[in-house]
Amino acid sequence: MDDARTLLESLPLDLQAQVQRSVPLNSLTTLQVGGPAALLCPVFNPEHALRFQALALDRQIPFFILGGGSNVLADDRGFRGLILHVSTENLDRKGDTVRAGAGLSFDGLIERTLGLGLTGLEFASGIPGTLGGALVGNAGCYGHEIGEFLVEALLLRPDGRLETVGPEEFGFRYRETDLRETGTVVLEAVLRLQRGDVDQAMNLRHERILDRRTKHPVDQPSAGSWFRNLAAAEPGERRQAAGVLLEQAGAKDMSEGKARVFAKHANMIINTGGATSADVLKLAARMKFAVQEKFGVHLVEEVRYLEP
Template sequence: MFLNDLRRAFPNANMKFNEPLKHYTYTETGGPADVLIFPETAEEIKALVRFANKAHEPVLVLGNSSNVIISDEGVYGVVLMLTEMDYISFEGDEIKAGAGSKIIDVSRQAGDRSLTGLEFACGIPGSTGGAVYMNAGAYGGEISEVLVEIDVVSKAGRFYTISNEDLKLAYRYSDLQESGDIVVEARFKLQAGDYDTIQATMAELTEARESKQPLEYPSCGSVFKRPEGHYTGKLIQEAGLQGYTIGGAQISKKHAGFIINIGGASATDYINMIHFIQETIYKKDNVLLEPEVRILGKRTKYDVVDDGFEHQ
């Protein structure tokens, strides 16, 4: 009944029903969404959220799906994928970027305009909205250093603006992870720089990423947050876990911080591997590894469930 009502209420929306999310995630895993919608504007998101709320249906929000694991059982309710909100504009040293744009594209276009400050993001595959949500960072830089403010739609379907300061940005954290607000646009402020220097820095970072990370395989990127006083990859490597395989999921032999899909992996393989790594490292080093990747969807054998709002 709800899906029929949804289709009638939004006849022009791009909707897919019982759509496998493995076609969209970087791990190439994940079960079906009851309904997958690709909104194009903040107004459409507001209307969809309010409609779902009235029907008491959960809403899950995805961006580029590069740092998520979706349960093999899929996702109840409505999944909003913001990849159609893909725009980037410049005014002097200020940037406006839609939540569905890729932060790597924002970084590269800024570099092409001799703007410095986002070079660190030249290899981050996630969406702009996801980068803000996670306060993404690499090679000594992070989103908090260049973000001015964001426009969001709240869980109640209200549109408003949040400043950098009010987001409480920290290592791989923003207040969005508590509030459930949906990023629809981000605004950044960079500085004028030297074109050749910027391009050289980005080329160096790209080479470092390509040489050290297993980009030839599907993966969700860096799986765990860096524990204080340790390096995750080193802990896993010293535990002799590189190459360890569960189903089609393998701890990368190239970079121990990555779990790759070597063929036919399921989300359950990934989740089982994450728990195996956590248990092994805790027993060996008394260090509890906290996942950076978001585990979402219907209930799993580990009772990992999130039927609220998430953004990645």
């Protein structure tokens, strides 16, 4: 933490004013677990991103890109580096497309584009997090994914280049892209939508939000599905839900400390109040082991563990 103070004091004054020291990660992640991040750097525009990234590279400080923190488990010991908190929130419409800051809430963007008379994203209503997080993880549900809508994106590459790229650079696939965990920051994106039937889209939006309320722990701290669904048994078939295997392996009865498996969805871990990262990691390991033992299936984590 002393290093963090020295570093902060050595920053130009305009940056010093924006950076926060020792920010608890439990306040920045939806699972509400995690100790302090040494430095939190809000990225409101590409220039901020460039300057903070250059600082991290120059001083050889580890950095982590954070959006809404809805797919991350932070460690109780915190993070000794610099958190680039993507907070670009611009939104401009041009015809059937929107240019949107990656720090916009994804669900807020869905609501705002519908307000602009543009449909398409309503299928994803209720997915927590930011547009940037949705893009690098190719967030989706009900058979659709955000990647289907991307025209281009503004990226900050790990070598300090700002670059506009098309969807091919993302390599969109199931809950994954080539950009996740590479140190590339998604700053903004252009999405192609449609001038469709807004009332119908609104109805679908409300239906999806209600559906989530019945199936997901929307009022309790969680990080969404812990493990990825399995590949389909046959091409063209649906993926096998990891939650079904977890349920059959008895996961719904599992808990560790203050972390427990959500009663209505065996692939979700909830923090019942004061759970530690150790509780959560232990519980996730037990869930994984139970499925391995019962079915010989190796589950792969979807949630990103941020090591100290």
